Structure formats: structure tokens, C-alpha cells
Amino acid sequence: MPDVLVLVDHDGERVHKSTYELLTAARRLGDPAAVVVGTPGTAARLKEALARHGATSVYAAESPEAGEFLSTPAVDALELAVREVSPAAVLVSATTDGKEVAGRLAARLDAGLLVDAVDLDSSGVATQVVFGGSYTVRSQVTHGLPVIAVRPGSFESEERPVEAGERQLALPPVDRAASARITARRAVLAGDRPELTEATVVVSGGRGVAGADGFKVVEELADALRGAVGASRAAVDAGYYPHQYQVGQTGKSVSPQLYIALGISGAIQHLAGMRTSKTIVAVNKDPEAPILELADYAVVGDLFAVAPQLAQEVAARREAG
Amino acid sequence: MNIVVLVKQVPDTAAERTLSEADHTLDRENADLVLDEINERAAEEALMLKETVGAEVTVVSMGPGSALDAIRKVLAMGADRGIHICDDRLRGTDVVTTAKVLAAAVRTVEDVDLVLAGNATTDGQASAVPAIVADLLGLPQLTHARELTVDAGRVRAEREAENGEATLDAPLPALVSVTEKINEPRYPSFKGIMAAKRKPVETVDLDDLFPDVDDTGLLVSRTHVMEAVPRPARAAGIRVTDDGSAGRRLVDYLIAQKLV
Ligand SMILES: Cc1cc2nc3c(=O)[nH]c(=O)nc-3n(C[C@H](O)[C@H](O)[C@H](O)COP(=O)(O)OP(=O)(O)OC[C@H]3O[C@@H](n4cnc5c(N)ncnc54)[C@H](O)[C@@H]3O)c2cc1C
Numbered sequence: 408m409p410d411v412l413v414l415v416d417h418d419g420e421r422v423h424k425s426t427y428e429l430l431t432a433a434r435r436l437g438d439p440a441a442v443v444v445g446t447p448g449t450a451a452r453l454k455e456a457l458a459r460h461g462a463t464s465v466y467a468a469e470s471p472e473a474g475e476f477l478s479t480p481a482v483d484a485l486e487l488a489v490r491e492v493s494p495a496a497v498l499v500s501a502t503t504d505g506k507e508v509a510g511r512l513a514a515r516l517d518a519g520l521l522v523d524a525v526d527l528d529s530s531g532v533a534t535q536v537v538f539g540g541s542y543t544v545r546s547q548v549t550h551g552l553p554v555i556a557v558r559p560g561s562f563e564s565e566e567r568p569v570e571a572g573e574r575q576l577a578l579p580p581v582d583r584a585a586s587a588r589i590t591a592r593r594a595v596l597a598g599d600r601p602e603l604t605e606a607t608v609v610v611s612g613g614r615g616v617a618g619a620d621g622f623k624v625v626e627e628l629a630d631a632l633r634g635a636v637g638a639s640r641a642a643v644d645a646g647y648y649p650h651q652y653q654v655g656q657t658g659k660s661v662s663p664q665l666y667i668a669l670g671i672s673g674a675i676q677h678l679a680g681m682r683t684s685k686t687i688v689a690v691n692k693d694p695e696a697p698i699l700e701l702a703d704y705a706v707v708g709d710l711f712a713v714a715p716q717l718a719q720e721v722a723a724r725r726e727a728g
Numbered sequence: 729m730n731i732v733v734l735v736k737q738v739p740d741t742a743a744e745r746t747l748s749e750a751d752h753t754l755d756r757e758n759a760d761l762v763l764d765e766i767n768e769r770a771a772e773e774a775l776m777l778k779e780t781v782g783a784e785v786t787v788v789s790m791g792p793g794s795a796l797d798a799i800r801k802v803l804a805m806g807a808d809r810g811i812h813i814c815d816d817r818l819r820g821t822d823v824v825t826t827a828k829v830l831a832a833a834v835r836t837v838e839d840v841d842l843v844l845a846g847n848a849t850t851d852g853q854a855s856a857v858p859a860i861v862a863d864l865l866g867l868p869q870l871t872h873a874r875e876l877t878v879d880a881g882r883v884r885a886e887r888e889a890e891n892g893e894a895t896l897d898a899p900l901p902a903l904v905s906v907t908e909k910i911n912e913p914r915y916p917s918f919k920g921i922m923a924a925k926r927k928p929v930e931t932v933d934l935d936d937l938f939p940d941v942d943d944t945g946l947l948v949s950r951t952h953v954m955e956a957v958p959r960p961a962r963a964a965g966i967r968v969t970d971d972g973s974a975g976r977r978l979v980d981y982l983i984a985q986k987l988v
Contacts, residue, residue: 477894514827547951593892704965712972
């Protein structure tokens with residue numbers, strides 16, 4: 408079987424779940440080979456977890472400055488790996504960073520780029536959902552190597568233990584005139600909550616939450632359901648919740664098992680980011696709110712009454728058994 | 729300083745967007761076209777730099793005849809000149825070709841210090857074009873910036889991504905893409921709108937941008953859309969009006985659906 412290169416998302420110590428999903432997706436096309444870009448020693452730390460999820464080889468593209476520059480080391484590493492391995496495809500996660508890496512790689516290789524795949528078949532045909540969930544499109548790379556950015560949460564991560572071989576890739580020195588240096592990082596303070604785009608439950612608040620304090624109600628329900636918190640743009644613009652939690656057309660796209668919208672009217676640009684959720688629950692005191700029209704379960708009511716009651720009830724049922 | 733701003737005209741997201749039956753490209757005839765709102769913020773950032781450090785601002789857009797409206801809007805906001813890449817052969821181009829063409833247009837501007845773009849457009853959503861343009865031009869990419877400072881030949885940006893925030897630093901020339909949080913774009917004044925009519929806009933096609941290359945190499949389509957199916961509208965489901973017990977009743981539903 409040909410190799411399929413998978414770019415590993417990690418924080419130096421831990422492989423992100425989206426990478427395990429990529430390894431699952433890669434198996435449809437060939438033998439998954441993982442490319443780890445990081446400081447020396449990173450691949451050795453991550454190898455076992457990658458092998459447990461089916462990576463038959465682990466390519467280590469390591470240098471002391473790998474983490475210091477935005478995207479360029481990853482693009483260089485994948486370019487090197489492609490020239491060495493001649494893979495059947497390259498898969499990256501369709502995150503902010505991943506989409507940029509995929510694009511730059513595709514341009515350098517004159518390869519075919521597919522972004523935001525939610526499914527993939529064994530011939531490399533990718534399914535994408537476009538225009539905020541209004542069309543399902545199936546596309547194929549017809550020229551050059553397929554470089555595919557897969558949307559996090561689209562595949563189940565599976566354990567599939569194998570023996571992984573390890574190989575080194577010699578990263579070229581970073582050209583400082585052509586790369587942005589990362590001089591500081593601030594992790595998103597998500598606490599114990601799952602990452603928004605990876606969460607199986609998302610509870611979002613809108614302008615109806617009426618203030619930063621009001622978002623406690625949203626957070627409490629999210630915590631009771633072990634989910635992530637999202638927000639509408641109106642809530643973000645009003646300063647109720649930080650920008651990185653915005654769901655929608657100009658925010659994040661989420662596709663959880665359960666999406667609960669509290670005090671969100673359901674403007675088309677919000678729907679664009681959550682319409683593909685499996686089950687949608689909406690609480691809105693306006694019976695005419697458009698979101699109630701597409702919710703699987705619509706509650707006409709005050710979110711400050713309904714959400715806390717729901718949170719308590721979930722906790723009580725959990726305790727009971 | 730020379731700044732190039734990349735802008736795109738997109739269908740208004742408040743209206744229905746459809747794909748043409750024939751080739752699965754955007755049905756522009758039936759769309760209401762506007763200057764993309766994030767690109768508008770990139771333009772605003774360029775104009776603020778023009779006011780603070782002094783700059784000549786060139787606005788570049790690729791698109792059919794109507795894209796001229798988007799260019800004129802940025803000229804009316806205060807940009808100095810425009811380049812309109814207009815060529816029928818570019819209909820339905822993929823992300824990589826789009827970036828190649830934009831990069832070629834940027835190369836026609838002399839001594840560019842800064843290329844500004846939106847971090848995404850509301851239609852394509854690939855969010856990869858600015859990074860590719862940077863790669864093709866050999867510029868550092870400072871993408872997804874919600875704050876930008878240009879000083880003493882360097883550019884600094886606060887980047888916002890799902891895994892956290894980062895401060896980026898690079899020497900000029902560089903490419904910066906901005907998020908919708910970076911500023912509030914100005915409205916063109918009446919004077920600006922009148923002045924825009926006299927500002928130079930150069931129209932170029934692929935032969936101008938790639939005189940030595942035959943377009944078969946450039947325009948080869950690397951991907952093919954095999955099928956585009958409208959997704960069924962979501963039907964309304966259960967509806968209850970809260971009588972004081974909606975939260976409790978909702979739990980039963982969630983349990984029945986195996987969501988709790
Ligand atoms: C180009 C573009 C891109 C955009 N991108 C996005 C995006 O990415 N994401 C996004 O969300 N929006 C986006 N928008 C904005 C979008 O059009 C809406 O303005 C926004 O989604 C509205 O947010 P909202 O539903 O929270 O607020 P509103 O529309 O003000 O709705 C608030 C709702 O809360 C209800 N409510 C009030 N109090 C209560 C209560 N106590 N209990 C229950 N319900 C209550 C009200 O009945 C109302 O329905 C974009 C707009 C444009 C033009």
C-alpha cells in the first residue's frame with residue numbers, strides 16, 4: 408500500500424485528537440505515515456501514541472527553531488517528506504494553521520488542494536459542505552498530488568496498534584526574511600472544556616444572554632453536558648464572550664452531536680457555522696425566531712429559566728445513575 | 729511605503745447563494761454582490777497606515793467586470809489606485825491558481841512593503857489564499873491578525889487562532905491578513921466617491937501577468953467537482969412553550985436521543 412502522509416498536530420507532549428482522526432481517514436487511502444514537526448525529541452515522545460493509532464512510520468522533522476516560526480517549518484517538512492516518500496496523498500487538519508500549511512504545500516508542489524473535507528472514499532473523492540451547509544459537494548483531485556485538509560470531528564479516531572518505524576527528515580534552516588517569528592504565545596483559557604471544533608456537545612449563547620455575567624448560565628449548562636461554549640457574533644461584538652468562541656460564517660464551523668442555542672435568533676450567518684450539527688436544540692423567548700424553525704427541539708421560553716433547570720436536571724440524572 | 733490590498737467581491741451572505749447547474753460554480757447572475765466585509769477591514773488598515781506613516785495604497789481584485797465596483801469602493805475610502813484582474817479564463821479557478829494570479833499582480837507593483845488581505849472571504853472559506861500568496865512572493869505570512877503595528881521596517885501582529893493567540897514579528901516586506909475584529913471600516917464620503925471616479929484603475933488579463941507562460945500550465949484545473957447537491961432544509965421538530973418544566977422535559981428528550 409502507498410503511504411499517506413499525515414501532519415501531526417501536537418503541543419510538544421500530546422498528540423491532538425484531530426490527528427488520530429486523520430490517521431483513520433488516511434487508512435482509507437493507504438498506510439498512514441505521520442510527520443512530526445517540532446523541537447528535537449518531540450517525535451520520540453509522540454511515537455508510541457501515533458503507532459497505537461495506526462501510523463506505520465513516523466517522520467521526525469526536528470530543529471531547535473521549529474516551533475519559533477509560523478507554518479514555514481511544517482510546509483518545508485511536508486515538502487521534504489513528499490519528495491522522499493512519493494505518497495498517495497497528504498492529509499492535514501482543517502484548522503487555521505492546517506489550511507494555510509496545506510495551501511502553501513499545494514502551491515509549491517503544483518498539487519490539487521481540497522479544503523474542509525468531511526468524508527473521504529478509497530479513491531480519494533472528498534465530500535465537502537459549502538455555503539454554510541446549504542450544499543454537499545463531492546470533489547476529486549485531477550492533477551498532481553491530493554493535499555486534503557480534513558475538518559476536525561469528521562472521522563472517529565480509532566486505536567489500531569502497529570509497529571512504527573522512525574525516520575529523520577533534515578529541515579532546512581528557516582529563511583528569516585520569508586517567515587514570521589512567533590515571539591509570544593497565549594493559550595486559550597478553555598479550562599477543562601473540550602475544544603469548540605472538536606466537542607461533541609456545544610452550548611452557545613447569543614445577544615439574548617444579555618451580558619458577560621449571563622454567560623455563566625451558558626457555561627454551567629456546557630459543563631453539565633461536558634461540552635464546549637460557543638457564542639454568536641452579536642454576543643462577541645457586545646463583549647459578552649471572547650472572539651475565538653464565535654460560531655458562524657466568520658467564526659468557527661462546528662458539527663457536534665448536540666448544539667444548544669440560547670438566546671440566538673438564527674441569522675443565516677450564524678446558521679452557516681452550526682447547521683450541520685446532528686441535533687439542534689434552541690431556547691428563545693420569541694416564538695418567531697428563525698432558529699426555532701430548524702431546531703429538532705425548540706423551546707419558546709426564557710433561557711434564564713430553562714437552561715439552569717436543564718443543567719440541574721442533567722446533573723441530577725447523572726448522579727442517580 | 730507601498731501597500732497592496734487584496735479584495736474580493738462576494739455574494740451578500742444575507743441572500744441565498746446558489747451553484748450553477750452547468751459547472752457547479754457560483755451563480756453570479758442571481759447573487760447580490762458586495763465587497764467582502766473582512767477585505768474591507770484590510771483596506772481600512774491600509775488607509776490608517778497611509779494616514780499615520782504615509783503610504784501609496786494599491787487595491788487589487790480578481791473577478792469579472794462587476795469586481796470594479798469593489799475596487800471603486802476602496803478607492804472611495806481613500807486608496808490611490810487599482811488593478812483589476814479580469815479574464816474569462818479565470819472563471820471558477822481553484823485556490824492555488826487564484827493565489828498565483830494575485831501574486832503575479834502584486835509583482836507588477838514596484839517596491840511593495842506590505843500586502844494586506846482579509847483572513848477569509850465569506851464565500852470561499854478556504855482561508856488559505858493569503859498564506860499561499862505570501863509563500864509565492866517569498867514574504868513572511870502574518871495571518872489572522874486582530875492587531876497590527878508597522879514600525880522601523882518591521883511588522884508585528886497579534887494572531888488569533890483556535891489553539892490560542894500568538895504575537896508574530898517579521899521584517900518588511902511582509903503579508904498580513906486581518907480578522908474582522910481588527911477595526912471598523914470607514915464609510916466612503918461623498919467627496920471620496922467623486923474622487924474615486926478619477927483614480928487610475930488598470931485592467932490586466934492573464935497575458936499581461938504571465939507573458940511568457942502558456943496558460944495551459946497555469947490554468948490546468950487541479951480539482952474537479954463531481955457533484956453538488958443542495959442539502960435538504962432542516963425541518964422543524966418538536967416545539968414546546970415553557971410552562972416552568974421545559975428544562976426537565978428536555979432532559980427526557982436528550983436521554984431518548986442518547987445525547988446525555
Ligand atoms: C458578513 C457577515 C458575517 C457574519 N458572521 C457571523 C458569524 O460568524 N456568527 C454569527 O453568529 N453571526 C454572524 N453575523 C451576524 C448575524 O447576521 C447576526 O447579527 C447575529 O448572528 C445575531 O446574533 P444573535 O442571534 O445573538 O442576536 P440577535 O439577533 O439580537 O438575537 C437575540 C435573540 O435572543 C432572544 N432572547 C433575548 N432574551 C432572551 C431570553 N431571556 N431568553 C431567550 N431568548 C432571548 C431574542 O428573542 C432574539 O431572538 C454576520 C453578519 C454578516 C453581515
